[in-house]
Amino acid sequence: MSVDAVSAFAILTCVVLILFLKFSSDKQHQQQQSNEIKVDAVTFLRSVRSTK
Secondary structure, three states: OOHHHHHHHHHHHHHHHHHHHHHOOOOOOHHHHHHHHHHHHHHHHHHHHHHO
């Protein structure tokens, strides 16, 4: 993939994560879920950086 495609995919992923956090804000395990999502986001960003 080109750098533009990777950047677009990263932005789209961030938007999806933000929307998911908003929809899950009324659940009991919000903090645990958001922590897991942060770990996934960090892992994803590292993988994006390593592919460039």
